[in-house]
Amino acid sequence: MGKELEIDLFLDYNKVNFLCVTEHWLKKYELNCNFKNHQVMSSFCRENAIRGGSLIIVNKDYKCKERRDIVSLSVERIIEMACVELERFIVVSVYRPPNSLYDSFENILEHVLLKLSVSNKHIFICGDFNINLLENTNATIRFRTLLKSYNLSNLFSEPTRKTSTSATCIDNIFTNMLIVQETYSLFLLILDVWRSLEVKFWQKLRMFVIVKILMFTTWIYLIALMMNLVPSLLLKL
Numbered sequence: 001m002g003k004e005l006e007i008d009l010f011l012d013y014n015k016v017n018f019l020c021v022t023e024h025w026l027k028k029y030e031l032n033c034n035f036k037n038h039q040v041m042s043s044f045c046r047e048n049a050i051r052g053g054s055l056i057i058v059n060k061d062y063k064c065k066e067r068r069d070i071v072s073l074s075v076e077r078i079i080e081m082a083c084v085e086l087e088r089f090i091v092v093s094v095y096r097p098p099n100s101l102y103d104s105f106e107n108i109l110e111h112v113l114l115k116l117s118v119s120n121k122h123i124f125i126c127g128d129f130n131i132n133l134l135e136n137t138n139a140t141i142r143f144r145t146l147l148k149s150y151n152l153s154n155l156f157s158e159p160t161r162k163t164s165t166s167a168t169c170i171d172n173i174f175t176n177m178l179i180v181q182e183t184y185s186l187f188l189l190i191l192d193v194w195r196s197l198e199v200k201f202w203q204k205l206r207m208f209v210i211v212k213i214l215m216f217t218t219w220i221y222l223i224a225l226m227m228n229l230v231p232s233l234l235l236k237l
Contacts, residue, residue: 008035011057019057020082020093020126026053033057042066042082042093044074054093054127056082063087070112078104081112090116094127102139106146113150125152125174133157133169151176 011019019038028045035057041064043055054074058064063086070083070092078100082093092112096105116123131143133154147154152174159167 004033004035007057008038011038011059012036017059017062018084018091020091021055021057022053022080022093022095022128023051024053024055025051026055031055037061041084042071044071044080044082046076046080049076052076052080052095052097054080054082054095056084056091056093058084067092070115073108073112075104075108079108085119085121089122089124090119091124092116092126094125094129096127096129096131098130100130102142106142110146113146113152117150123152123174123176126172128171130170133172134159134167147174 007019010016016038024043024045026045028043031040031043031045033040038057038059041056041058044053046052064084067083067085067090071081073079074081077097080095080097084091094109125147129143131139133140133144134157144154153176155173155175156169156171159169160171161168
């Protein structure tokens with residue numbers, strides 16, 4: 001992994017417990033990373049095409065398992081997933097390529113949500129969906145409706161990507177955790193420049209991060225959601 005040292009330093013410095021990475025561009029044999037206090041717990045790598053992919057890096061102090069039944073539902077260029085399960089919650093990292101057929105994506109995602117819904121655990125669906133929640137397109141409406149049917153709400157409604165001509169919200173976290181009127185900071189790192197956003201949350205959770213790393217380039221696009229684990233959950237982890 002070309003940016004392994006940078007990621008390792010970032011994880012330790014910010015006391016990150018979970019790191020969801022999309023578009024890692026790696027093959028299976030390249031995932032043997034030597035992080036000091038973290039490990040790749042779940043991953044999907046493309047076999048027939050280049051780029052893409054999804055993975056989850058977890059602090060070694062956390063006891064968790066890969067949900068291979070979820071990862072195995074991944075289809076290249078349609079929906080690419082990594083998934084881990086802890087005692088009290090489940091984390092899914094999702095990458096949906098821009099040209100992915102929406103119907104196929106939706107069918108697989110619904111199957112995933114159905115499997116996860118029987119667990120009665122807190123769920124985090126994180127990633128790059130390439131569906132702009134700032135628009136009211138047919139795909140956006142269907143996407144929101146599907147997630148809401150499983151009591152999953154998006155945490156971000158502000159633009160996550162801005163250019164000189166557009167602003168889109170295509171990266172997000174969906175969760176079934178309750179949200180109240182407490183505000184915490186979401187940091188967006190583009191070209192190593194931090195920009196503050198405000199996000200409303202239930203309680204402060206320990207660092208939970210979505211990271212998009214474009215390999216072979218000189219910049220990292222990162223969304224970091226600062227959270228401290230709810231005390232009642234922390235006792236169980």
